[in-house]
Amino acid sequence: MDAIPTNASRVVQTATTRVHDVIKQRILNGHYQANEYLRETSVASELNVSRTPVREALRELVSEGWLEAIPHRGSRVVAWTAKDAREVFELRLVLEPLAVRLASTQISKSCFKSLENLASQMETLTEQVDTNAESRNRIASLNHEFHRILILASNNQRLANLLENVVRTSIIHRNFGNYDLANLRRSMRHHREILEAITAGSPEWAENVMRAHLLAAQALHVPHPNMPSG
Amino acid sequence: MDAIPTNASRVVQTATTRVHDVIKQRILNGHYQANEYLRETSVASELNVSRTPVREALRELVSEGWLEAIPHRGSRVVAWTAKDAREVFELRLVLEPLAVRLASTQISKSCFKSLENLASQMETLTEQVDTNAESRNRIASLNHEFHRILILASNNQRLANLLENVVRTSIIHRNFGNYDLANLRRSMRHHREILEAITAGSPEWAENVMRAHLLAAQALHVPHPNMPSG
DNA sequence: ACATCCAAGGTTGCATACAATATTGAAGAT
DNA sequence: ATCTTCAATATTGTATGCAACCTTGGATGT
Incomplete structure (x- = not known):
């Protein structure tokens, strides 16, 4: 038996998942506001990780609809219309x-x-x-x-x-x-x-x-x- | 006017988006089969890019439900039950x-x-x-x-x-x-x-x-x- | 024969350096 | 004054090296 449900992967805490969860929380509680850009370097230094896990977390959040990404410009919190x-x-x-x-x-x-x-x-x-x-x-x-x-x-x-x-x-x-x-x-x-x-x-x-x-x-x-x- | 719809971001082709689309196509046409692991290095060398854009594309495909990821083990095509x-x-x-x-x-x-x-x-x-x-x-x-x-x-x-x-x-x-x-x-x-x-x-x-x-x-x-x- | 342990190899996770692109603000032209 | 140009700066995109972790297979003991 090696079938592992998708969400079970989160039992292992990796830097990317931590960053993902922190950012999501900050969006939910208003720490990041609508249309605000999330700079990779800023987030990375705040959470004491490199840009790599931050980039991966951002990309996930974009797929999930929390952020929108514009190539070469960055990711920002989606504005709610x-x-x-x-x-x-x-x-x-x-x-x-x-x-x-x-x-x-x-x-x-x-x-x-x-x-x-x-x-x-x-x-x-x-x-x-x-x-x-x-x-x-x-x-x-x-x-x-x-x-x-x-x-x-x-x-x-x-x-x-x-x-x-x-x-x-x-x-x-x-x-x-x-x-x-x-x-x-x-x-x-x-x-x-x-x-x-x-x-x-x-x-x-x-x-x-x-x-x-x-x-x-x-x-x-x-x-x-x-x-x-x- | 700077509101850019999410999907319009794909008008700019970046390595990550290319890899994403190629892998998705390969899943659709059966090139990659159910439960098959996609090794980052293999995909990278096949498509003549480094592992970085491959990793980002894989993570997107996981969020979209095409692949499932297991930390420290890799990403594989989801089996259809x-x-x-x-x-x-x-x-x-x-x-x-x-x-x-x-x-x-x-x-x-x-x-x-x-x-x-x-x-x-x-x-x-x-x-x-x-x-x-x-x-x-x-x-x-x-x-x-x-x-x-x-x-x-x-x-x-x-x-x-x-x-x-x-x-x-x-x-x-x-x-x-x-x-x-x-x-x-x-x-x-x-x-x-x-x-x-x-x-x-x-x-x-x-x-x-x-x-x-x-x-x-x-x-x-x-x-x-x-x-x-x- | 069977189970356990451990080391070697392979793969992913993360950090860092560099390249490519976009933004910004000041200098110059109209 | 306003617009255009362009270089400096900031930011993202990509490559690469190393660390952490998992898997695998053989050696060892029972």
Whole structure:
């Protein structure tokens, strides 16, 4: 047996993988800003490695869509336009429901327990959101974990990779900051309903709740002009 | 104006991009076989470059899913298992219909003309398939072009990239060799019907024909056991 | 015969030097 | 003043040497 899954290669830490992860983290937490060029020599000296592993890490990040490279000019953090947001949402709206549908027929007992646990924790935090300032951040983190576990349970590694690289890009700086209590409660109710659909053995139900879940979130960020306002 | 789309970077030919394209081509045409290790020194000397651009090209190909890398052991062509086929088909079955749906609302007149042209050529070739030995290969090539144009018309660059890298991997060595005349004609009819749906202004119709198109092709490669056989 | 250990060879990982290309800013022309 | 030219500088692209690591096969012991 020598079949090694792609991601298992990361159990061995090499300089390139370290640089890759550090840069990705810095993009996510805003240390590197949109359109900022990453100079190979600067990154190399900061991380105490030579340019070689930096170049290799940059090239990976370009392939994954975090940076864009221009020959002989360098690599810079991709700027996030309205079109990018639309593209990613279009993809997410078919990929995550697919993941949920696949997961519902084959999820393990222990994974399901983890999801129930996460849902409960988020529900508790939701009711504390007015008194506890850190609640929103905690919920965002647990929410990521909820979606991640669900996606892994789809038993489709390519799908998981796509959602990791394509979708996560859009989650930078996005949290539950502008959810009011009603919207938060609906979001939590969606999580619970997905679990109920799985228990009921209805992949279509689960899939459509996920779709509603994403569309509801989208509607909050891009309010529709036709909304009744009086 | 200095916004340069990611893929435009390839207008400048660098050694790394050359090596990348050559290796990808060699994987597609079978020069490199499944599980075969690509030794950096071998590739370098064959293509008359140093190991550096080879290493960078290999890393890109790993990110794109053509190769898998194991630290300190090398990169090899990914072996294609039944699970891989399933994973890719699951993805394709949501991504290509999405592409068609998006394309139908915004495709340009000239793109549409190209598609009609391709469909006509394929239809003509279909009726010659018994007398002209090259017909099947010509159809396969035109078919790729048909799908490619349709996908580009979706105006979603990420979607196009995904289909290029995720799906094309599965098209290696797959053509219309085992289509009988009836199946070929249905396939051609699907192409035509997609165009009709676009003309009629019905994205849902177009989307569902594409889904049928993919499922019909799949059924040919993986015949269902419950098929009536007498 | 079988397992273990170890050394030699091979391959990748990283650092450094140099080449090629792009950017920048100042000098000169209009 | 504005534009063009061009050389200096910065940055990326490539080659090469060495270090780290893995694989392999034979020697050794049981």
